[in-house]
Amino acid sequence: MRKIAVAMAKGGVGKTTTAVNLAYGLASGGKRVLLVDCDTQGQVAKFLGEKPAYGLYEFITERLEDGQFISRNATIHGCRPNLWILDGGIRLVELKNWLGEQSRENRQTILSQKLVPKDGALDYLIFDCAPGWDVLSVNILMAADEVLCPVALQGPSLQGLKTFFRYLQSAQKLNSDLRLEYILPTMFDRRTRHSHDNLMQLKKYFSRQLCDPVHHNVRLSEAPAHGQTIFEYDPRARGARDYRKLIRRIMNHGAPQKENT
Template sequence: MTSRHVDSLVPRETASAGQGGTRSGGLRGYDSALPALDLLDPSTPIGAAAAAAVEALAVERRQPFPRPTRRRIISVANQKGGVGKTTTTVNLAAALASHGSRVLVIDLDPQGNASTALGVNHHSGVPSIYEVLVGDRPLDEVIVKSAEASGLFCAPATIDLAGAEIELVSLVARENRLRRAIASMQRDVDYVFIDCPPSLGLLTVNALVAARELLIPIQCEYYALEGLGMLLRNVELVQAHLNQELRLSTILLTMYDSRTRLADQVVHEVKEHFGDRVLSTTIPRNVRLAEAPSYGQSALTYDPTSRGSLSYLAAARELAERGRDSNGAA
């Protein structure tokens, strides 16, 4: 091949250096041959999905969520790990706060994942929920504001909370300590979400005694209902002896994969058993939900138009609508 033939294959500059242009490399010379890519073009699958997401997000933002007439205290619990308790707590709280509600998240898990996802410092030595439960520190003194939304607050958990299960055993009224702390709180909030650890110990019991509502995330997989009976028996014991106001108000199906028959079977069984307590919105498997905490953000901030974000927005609206006519009792 001659040098003339080789030269014909090299993209030419669109402007010379003397005309104020810059020397380019790569495929810049072929840009004019490529059609412009419209990411919102509804004639393409990606464009249609993106356009639908943007429209859904715009609709959600135009319609404010109803606020409860009294404070709703909701424990998010399931002793099975990895079902989306923290993801649910953080994203529901962020969605409600971004639509006008004032929301407090109490991180009751020693791992502190909810604190991480809300961008709240929770290293050892930071004032935390541990001092509230074990040291009688006022809850107001440990609450910090999250950057996620103007009305979103967090009572963080530190690793010190890991020893609280043992320390609480010898304390007077050990099951009621969180309830008393919330009752004496001066901060005005519409919702209190309590993110429980994956166990049925004293921390979870404190959360159940403090709450009026129980929200259980259930994973759309084979072992979803295994062990749920034990949690419900504990709820019945708490209702009978410690907190008559507590009720199972909400079931949220998480990690739904529409490609599998198993997920549909789990959805069918849960709805058949729990009826209208199951939210009609299901949370899909979505990589954005997993990525967001590593950036100290909720999925709604990290990627507002992702399927996970839009699903949690819809679930938060359902939750708000359900509490509107029942004075927060759901």
């Protein structure tokens, strides 16, 4: 099973868009995927047009609001063939408090201890991370092996990277399996100089990890309002093509793919 965290210190860079479309694309290709929403904004379910009753809070604490026990399996919400989600949202604020109260030795690895699917049950675990750095982010980076870092090519995007690498380095001290495998440039606009300059910078520092960019694409920003992935909303859109390419690269363990769409 591969465990991929979609993470970046900044918000609004395309983390959720990437996590949702990646998870759906892998699932529709026959892989069994669990997508975990680790953000208090709880956008994953909205992007997929779903309203799960439970989520990551209940999964980890095995408790409902009224204190009653709930089994972990019951907290996982099936939303498409081969695709399940663990919902995030505001309950994660309480989850962070709960994690903070656990013993020092335990609190950073609780998620990785609990998230152990039966052999063959899942092919991919995808984590949609929140922008900040806290006890929950640490838990995710302890449970993941690969990091996919979306970088928006518009705005002062490369600034967020430095902060993120500091986070990543501290996580790698605790989880030596954790590797930065994919840098995904997002919101690429080929008409702007800024996009090209930022892309060149990324090429200079991350030639191995650098993926082909996802273009700025209005269809990508419209799809969530319809509760659909780009592959459902407009499979011929540029954004769908770009994400298909990313999915092929990931399935191919990071080797760049020739375009054939």
